Amino acid sequence: MHYIVCEKPGQFALKEKSVPVRKENEALLKIKSVGICGTDLHAYTGNQAFFTYPRILGHELCAEVLEIGANSKNIKVGDKVGVMPYLSCGSCIACTNDKSNCCSSIHVLGVHTDGGMQEQIVVPSNILLPVGNLTDDEIAIIEPLAIAAHALRRAQLRRGETIAVMGCGPIGIGILKQAQIMGAKVIAMDINEGRLQYVKNTIGCDYAINASQDPLAKIQAITNGNLCTAVFDATGAKFPLENGPEYMAHGGRFVLVGLSNGDLTYNHPKIHAKEATIMCSRNATMEDFEQVINIMGQFPTASFITHKVPYTEMITNFDRWLDPEYGTIKAVVHFNNK
Incomplete structure (x- = not known):
């Protein structure tokens, strides 16, 4: 499968690797679209705290479930889902005080660990979000709106x-x-x-x-x-x-x-x-994600997403999104998986 990696500041590469294997309590997802965040832009320019290279970017994700076991949210194979991209330990003082968003050992997809700029990814099942009838574009922007x-x-x-x-x-x-x-x-x-x-x-x-x-x-x-x-x-x-x-x-x-x-x-x-x-204010909690899903119908998604490209054209377009004159508010990269 294809993936895009930021090898070092200013350098992306499109590569291939094997499909990941799901473990118990994990889900295998097919990535449908990835929103480009300020974090991604800063990582590309070498001005992002908490960042190491090489790294597969992407934490604003719309995905389809390919494999999943029993889970508390009743998410099934074939469902479209959002992803809360913050991997927390569940046991530190922040997590035990309902502040998993600032877990002392947090790993954010696409920042501390590889993210969703790839055709398929395995993630813990408990960070998946049921999204009802939201569109792919709406799902891809849940995460930045949850931060807000x-x-x-x-x-x-x-x-x-x-x-x-x-x-x-x-x-x-x-x-x-x-x-x-x-x-x-x-x-x-x-x-x-x-x-x-x-x-x-x-x-x-x-x-x-x-x-x-x-x-x-x-x-x-x-x-x-x-x-x-x-x-x-x-x-x-x-x-x-x-x-x-x-x-x-x-x-x-x-x-x-x-x-x-x-x-x-x-x-x-x-x-x-x-x-x-x-x-x-750092990241967001599941409560914030659920709040955004509930009000998404009141948000002007169509005008907010100003640029869309297939993943095969992401590398050649990325520099333009850094240019204020290009007028980018939110760019979204699509994966046209078979």
């Missing part, structure tokens, strides 16, 4: 709040749309005018602000000087990660969803004066 759902749950978002989301990539868009569904007033921030127009016109954001054009003054005007009760970083870039508290109201929360590969610095008097809650 987890960030909102971490923030304990309340109806009527005014929030700011820095970064209108896939995760940021997921936060914006789901916060809107939850009844929040949403302010989107980015420096890409095309993405700002998308979140304003298609997602329906209340406000879309160019982050390079005095965003603090604009947020002050929108909020009558109160600022935002919750601010989310979905960029993973040092400058917004360090400046997010500037847009946060006194008593507010700043949620770091994006991951920077380095140190961050905050002015203690400024964050102390606001009694700021600064929290990280």
